[in-house]
Amino acid sequence: MNKRLKIVIIVLFFISGISSIVYQVVWQRYLTFSFGSDTLSTTIIVSIFMLGLGLGSYLGGKISDSLDDLKRLGLYVIIEIVIAVFGVLSSFFLYDILYQKFSTENLLLSIFLSFVFLLPPTVAMGSTLPLLSKLFETSLREIKTNTYYLYAFNTFGAAFGAFIPFFIIVPRLGFNGLIYFAALLNLLCVLVTILMYKSLKHIPHNRTSNSEKEEELVVKETTQLNWYLLFGVSGFIALSLEMIWFRTLHIMLKGNSFTFPVLLSIYLVGIAIGSIIGLMYLKKIKNPTHLFFRLQGLIVLSTLLSYIVLFFVIKNSELIESFNDYLYRYEKGRGFRMNFLTFFLTSFFVAIPTILMGVSFVSLQEASNKSIVSFGKKLGTLLFFNIGFSSISVIITTFFLFQYLGTSQSLFFLSILLIILFIYKILYIDTSYIHKTESSLLIVTTLICMAIFPDNQSMWKVFQGSHDKEILVLEDKSSVSTIKLNFLDSKTDVIFLNGLGQSYFPFKQDLGHVQLGYLPVLIHPDPKKIAIIGFGSGGTLYAASQSEKTDHIDCFEISTNQYDLVSTYGKMIDDKDINRLFNDDRIKLNIKDGRKALLNSDEKYDIIEADALRADSPYSGNIYSVEYFELLKSKLSPGGFAVSWAATERVTNTFAKVFPYAYTNGFMLIGSTSKIEIDLNSPVKEEFKALPIDWKKSVLDFKKVEYHSDQEVNNDLFPRDEFNYVYKN
Known part of the structure; x- marks a missing residue:
């Protein structure tokens, strides 16, 4: 292959690497809406994607040996077009169809439909390296050298695609914008390949030199199957x-x-x-x-x-x-x-x-x-x-x-x-x-x-950072949960999830989570059925369970070890509030993705709230979006409350867009489809009266929030706050 052609092919593979990694990451994001973002769902998604890549590699290699160079280029054009078409359609199929139309069906159906959609583009992606490895080369040494260059620069492209677009494109255009960017890269590869194809029709290819015949007869040091393994x-x-x-x-x-x-x-x-x-x-x-x-x-x-x-x-x-x-x-x-x-x-x-x-x-x-x-x-x-x-x-x-x-x-x-x-x-x-x-x-x-x-x-x-301090650690497939003892002083311990602080023990030390859980219960006239998304320390759940009017509470947590860690800790220090929480018959602890669980449930709740989650945490956009708040609204009983942490101004505006009656005290949001009547005479739980919280003032601090159409909101496919780490409007 002459030097100019080699550079062109290398550049094409670099560009192809960018688009492939973009699709992999974004499609995985799309599928979390259907499967959830828990460990099982993520594993299923990655396995489906990799199965397609593996099959593509095998088929591409098998086909490559039977084609001449121009046919390889022609097939490469078709492959890039297929990838681009499926890329453009991916949002429609994986989000609009699979999530919004089939998400309540069984898991096997979702896996099958995902596999059917992802198989063609992933097979196409996996086939490109073995397909073009022999392009324009006449000796085994040249073919190997060409393969190493293509592999290296395709991987460089993937590295670029994994980094730059998520720092630049997603904060500005969202995931759909990133998908269209990747599809344009595929079409650029198509255009360049077509131009190259037209200029190469007169060149003979695929000549095996006599010197190579000896190299083909080299005795292998181990069998080919062993090398595969x-x-x-x-x-x-x-x-x-x-x-x-x-x-x-x-x-x-x-x-x-x-x-x-x-x-x-x-x-x-x-x-x-x-x-x-x-x-x-x-x-x-x-x-x-x-x-x-x-x-x-x-x-x-x-x-x-x-x-x-x-x-x-x-x-x-x-x-x-x-x-x-x-x-x-x-x-x-x-x-x-x-x-x-x-x-x-x-x-x-x-x-x-x-x-x-x-x-x-x-x-x-x-x-x-x-x-x-x-x-x-x-x-x-x-x-x-x-x-x-x-x-x-x-x-x-x-x-x-x-x-x-x-x-x-x-x-x-x-x-x-x-x-x-x-x-x-x-x-x-x-x-x-x-x-x-x-x-x-x-x-x-x-x-x-x-x-x-x-x-x-x-x-x-x-x-x-706890080598000289007391600490409890529990690790499993989902996460690493930790309780650092005597964190602030001898009376305060803190629970961490994957290295990041979540909340304090005892529960009454963490006034933010106490208010987050208890204020909606205090305001709602009859909170019989409650859903809490996220367990953390259990502080929000504990506070929300304090109303005697409440008959049932569903708590959803995707970190499978947090329940066990907090329960073990409660028994170890004989914390009555924690132990009471785990022995409360009204409370059902579910190990599920909360959003997915609500979507698949016919239950209606008087209060639904998500425990506080930082707005730039991974997948936080899934619980601060217009679509998420619409889901909450659809699962509320008449007069029910949706509750969220007011993490950013954009979250507040997003919340107000969905709920005609949205209120905030600057810390939390309460929304409903009907006007919220506040009873200032609602009795405060005796054990909460001693806390340094003016409950009457906290209730009066809630002010109605209006939606501003000229300000941004978060959407499932454009989670601005989650990716607002580098770029800010």
Whole structure:
């Protein structure tokens, strides 16, 4: 391939990488409305997407070997058009149809419909690399080099797409705007490819040189099936590490909606850089089989060492006391220092392992793919196994490793997997004493790291700035929940969810949540049935349960460990309010996505409220949007109240757009479809009278809020507040 054509193809793959990652992230967001944003739903969504990519890789490779170059280009044009069409239609199908028309149907139907829609575009995305890997090349060496360049720059594009659009486009145009941007990129690829196609019809292609015939006859060091399985295991480890890194960083950084795009971007940049490094030193790779295994060992070992180093530095060094204070504190940071910390800490964990992952892709191809005739098929099958095992990794890491082992022991599991891999290498691959010794040393080094690696409780204690303080930790598939004892003083403890402070104990210390739960009950004339979205410490639920008129309360929480942690804590300190809460027959504790549960329920409530959630938290847009408040309105009994934290002025305006009678005291919002009559003589619960709250004044502080059409609101597909971290109107 001449230099100009190579640059054009590389640029096309860079652009294609941007659009693909945008679709992946935005489609996952669309599907949370139908499936919910809990752990099971997220796992289903990711698995559907990855299954399509894997199938596409296999089919693209199989087809590629039977086509000439111009037919490959023609098929590539069709693929990009298909992706663009499905991109443009995705909002209509995944949100307007699947969510609004079929969301109340059973889970299996939603999975089937999602799969039917996502299969064509994801198969198309997965097919592009193996399809074009042999484009315009006449030797095996040229094909491999072309593949490494395409893989690297497609990954660079994905890294760009994971970062820049979410900082620039989403805050200005929302998710639909981002989808249209991605579709335009696909159409740009179509236009450039058509122009290139027309100018290349006269050029002959696909000539296999005689010198390559000898290379095709090289005896493989292991069977092709073994290579497929080995690359599958490599994908399993890589994606499991990505999930472990994200959980760690999200908790340490007290993450917002931009934490995952930053992590994903750095993760992908590392892989792309590693691919380029592997390409640069290609001629020096004399034994790619041993290099591939060596790299897998270094990926896991470098991860173990990064955790060990950071653990002991935080625990023993006074030089980073300010960082330790940040880990311990209630709120997240803002500004340049926070952005720098996010970049630095992410790079510290992710950079070296992901660079090694990129090099390992090159070493794998060098070791396993030695035939020009079947190169595309083998590349596609390798990617199919890699993506397929990655999909399995999502399920196992979520529902087994995090659930039963925790983050620390999940790394133990991957270390054991690595040791098994090297035992296999010693028994079946190593033929020399030097290689056997090297493999044995790597196993011993891994065992040493495992021996000094902190257990789960100790690790989270240090990584949340509490190495010299008392702390309770409970981790499972959904989250890491923590109670820091004696947080403010000897009388106040605080519950944290994924590193971020939620509320205080005892309940009566947290006056904000007490008011959030109790004021609507105090104002409503007959609050028989109540729904609370979000548990937190249980403070809002506790306050809302204080009316003797209330017969039933449904509480919805997606973090599956919070109920258990708070219950354990209540028993440990013999807190009567907490224990009474868990023994109240009127209260039903549900482990569900609250919005999804309300959507699928025919129940009507006198009061529905969401526990306070920061407006820039991930998925916070789902409970501060016009559509969410419309859902609440549809589930209210006559004269019922919808209640929300007045997190921002935009939230207040959004709330007022939906409810004709909306009131705020500056802290919380109460809305109804009918005028709210306030009875100032409503009796206050005796135990709440002693609190430093003027209840009569708190009730009188509520003023009617009017909707302003000239001001912005939050929508499901344009959650302005959630992505308002960088750009502000």
